[in-house]
Amino acid sequence: MLSYTPNPERVVAAAIRQCRSSKGADVIYKELTDEDIKRLIRLCIKMGHLSPIEHASFTFLIEGISRVTSHQLVRHRIASYSQQSHRVVDLKNADFIIPPSIASNAEARKIFEEIVGYARRGYVKLVKMGVPREDARYIIPQAVETSIVVTMNARELLHFFNLRLARDAQWEIREMAKLMLKEVFKVAPTIFEEFKKYLES
Ligand SMILES: Cc1cc2nc3c(=O)[nH]c(=O)nc-3n(C[C@H](O)[C@H](O)[C@H](O)COP(=O)(O)OP(=O)(O)OC[C@H]3O[C@@H](n4cnc5c(N)ncnc54)[C@H](O)[C@@H]3O)c2cc1C
Numbered sequence: 001m002l003s004y005t006p007n008p009e010r011v012v013a014a015a016i017r018q019c020r021s022s023k024g025a026d027v028i029y030k031e032l033t034d035e036d037i038k039r040l041i042r043l044c045i046k047m048g049h050l051s052p053i054e055h056a057s058f059t060f061l062i063e064g065i066s067r068v069t070s071h072q073l074v075r076h077r078i079a080s081y082s083q084q085s086h087r088v089v090d091l092k093n094a095d096f097i098i099p100p101s102i103a104s105n106a107e108a109r110k111i112f113e114e115i116v117g118y119a120r121r122g123y124v125k126l127v128k129m130g131v132p133r134e135d136a137r138y139i140i141p142q143a144v145e146t147s148i149v150v151t152m153n154a155r156e157l158l159h160f161f162n163l164r165l166a167r168d169a170q171w172e173i174r175e176m177a178k179l180m181l182k183e184v185f186k187v188a189p190t191i192f193e194e195f196k197k198y199l200e201s
Pocket residue numbers: 075076077078156159163164168169170
């Protein structure tokens with residue numbers, strides 16, 4: 001995690017209480033006890049009164065994921081993204097993510113590595129011929145590694161974790177979501193407590 005709203009749960013709880021208080025959120029922010037914060041956040045999530053949860057935002061640097069996974073990630077629209085550009089960055093030494101089902105099977109791994117090697121050599125040749133990188137990249141497999149900076153607010157993260165920690169999500173985005181959860185859980189354990197079981201498994 002690169003950055004996050006300072007005291008995210010206190011900010012969220014102050015926003016919740018301010019909805020039904022004559023006091024300003026600045027005063028409430030200072031007065032709230034740790035117990036108040038937990039209780040207010042739990043109540044708010046239980047009621048489905050989720051807009052105050054949006055006041056806490058989290059920014060992640062995600063590295064070492066495939067383009068397959070970054071594509072799945074950016075389908076989540078309530079977020080901000082800055083992705084490494086393969087129009088600009090040279091892919092001749094790029095790394096590729098090998099799914100465990102392929103890595104654990106010698107024959108499958110051989111096929112994967114042959115195709116990736118072939119594509120990489122083709123890319124290098126095209127660039128040497130004067131083809132721009134932005135066009136040469138069309139022959140690069142989706143397994144190619146990428147990096148991306150992502151900002152999501154806590155409400156969107158709750159939704160994202162619901163979908164992407166679930167069993168039917170793909171292994172790579174599940175692993176990534178679990179690492180993101182591990183980070184946010186350190187600073188906002190009450191907001192994300194429904195997902196605690198994923199950190200224990
Ligand atoms: C297991 C799995 C399989 C999938 N398979 C496919 C697939 O085969 N093909 C495919 O194309 N996609 C697939 N997806 C992607 C999926 O359809 C969503 O695009 C992705 O999960 C983003 O979720 P979202 O749209 O709910 O949420 P976000 O974009 O994160 O938005 C959050 C919420 O905001 C609201 N919202 C956002 N934008 C709008 C809008 N324009 N109008 C109304 N409400 C809005 C919705 O309530 C939405 O749930 C799959 C996802 C999963 C988890």
